[in-house]
Amino acid sequence: MEKKEPVELGLKLLGELKIVRHNEFRFITSDFGFVNSFIKMESQLFTFEQPYRLKEGRIAFIKQGYLQVRINLIEYTLEPGTISLITPNTIIEAIKISPDLDMKMMAIDNNFLPIISKDDFFIHLPQYPNNILFTLPPQEQTRIESYFTLIWNILQETIFRREVIQHLVASLLYNIKCIASNTQNTAKHLTHQEEIFQRFISLVNTYSKKERNVSFYADKLCLTPRYLNTVIRQTSQQTIMDWINQSIIQEAKILLKHSDLLVYQISDELNFPNPSFFCKFFKRMTGMTPQEYQKKQ
The missing domain is CATH 1.10.10.60 (Homeodomain-like)
Incomplete structure (x- = not known):
């Protein structure tokens, strides 16, 4: 009997789906993926109420609509302006998706990041050992979206500018770290x-x-x-x-x-x-x- 692949939802699976790897809405390699418009993807990537383990880390920015999802047992409703940084090996389960949901998302293998240690997706964010999900202030939404737009535009070049994308992704992560720090400082502290x-x-x-x-x-x-x-x-x-x-x-x-x-x-x-x-x-x-x-x- 042919052995199935490990229990993971990763870039390899996306590459095997009957979709065009590099078209106007997505870009997929073995260690980096970018979805520019979730609403325009013709393939269903997951089944509702079915948990999946993510192989790579994810950065997702909600543009419109909402996504109700369970992440490592806890339920969240992600609405417009929400940024999500999800670590590898996280278990996710989609509960409900609005018909108009649209988001931009990156999938990043640890080895893709230009950092010394590749053991942890957030090794350069030591004070945030878990997933980060929060709503961006209005002015930061524009800045974060500009990162996605710039990275996407560079991905349209004939030759994959790997090092440029690597460092832009790292810069995006550092920027989200700064925003998260400021947001947490002004937000209500946990009891x-x-x-x-x-x-x-x-x-x-x-x-x-x-x-x-x-x-x-x-x-x-x-x-x-x-x-x-x-x-x-x-x-x-x-x-x-x-x-x-x-x-x-x-x-x-x-x-x-x-x-x-x-x-x-x-x-x-x-x-x-x-x-x-x-x-x-x-x-x-x-x-x-x-x-x-x-x-x-």
Whole structure:
């Protein structure tokens, strides 16, 4: 049996779709991609309510309409003027897209960036270890869009000016860093409980495949399990186990749809005691058996 590719939505997939690689709306290479108009793309890149793991980092700027999306378990509604910097290996799931949604987006492999260390998409933004999503002030929207326009215009040249694009992308990232710093300085600061919740969600996204004990996450955060339970419930109206279970289901869905692993192998991968336990858990959480989910279009 031919082995499927890893559970990732990346530039390789975009290149294999039945679309023109370099036309008036998109430009795609093995380590850099640019979509100049989402609304004019003729190929559907993802299915609703289906999680995907992004292989490369993304920079997206919403021009019009809105996108309701789940990013690493948390739901966001991205509206006009929103800039999003998404790190590699982030899990995204589209919930709802307005018919008039239009956005500009870049996909950037770590190795494309002209920086010394390529281990992290945001290695040059050390104070922002997670994804960045915020609405740009009106005057900054014009500046950011000018970056996209300049990069797109240079991509139209007959010869790919790789180094020029690399440094323009790096400059764009630094500019977004400056805007984010100023925006955060004037915005409402997170409460202590909100900070705990964000750190907790980050831990869940990292460890949920193996760690499902409340004490594990409490120890990581230097809190008592009881206090952590209280904070998470008050902040999100969900329990610690609710979030852990949602993370496990995301991983299960990705493996069921985008890998050649059999159900019993996925059960092992997600550290269930046996396949029967995994199947019952999956059906309780989704209303479908793993096999039914695999066949769902």
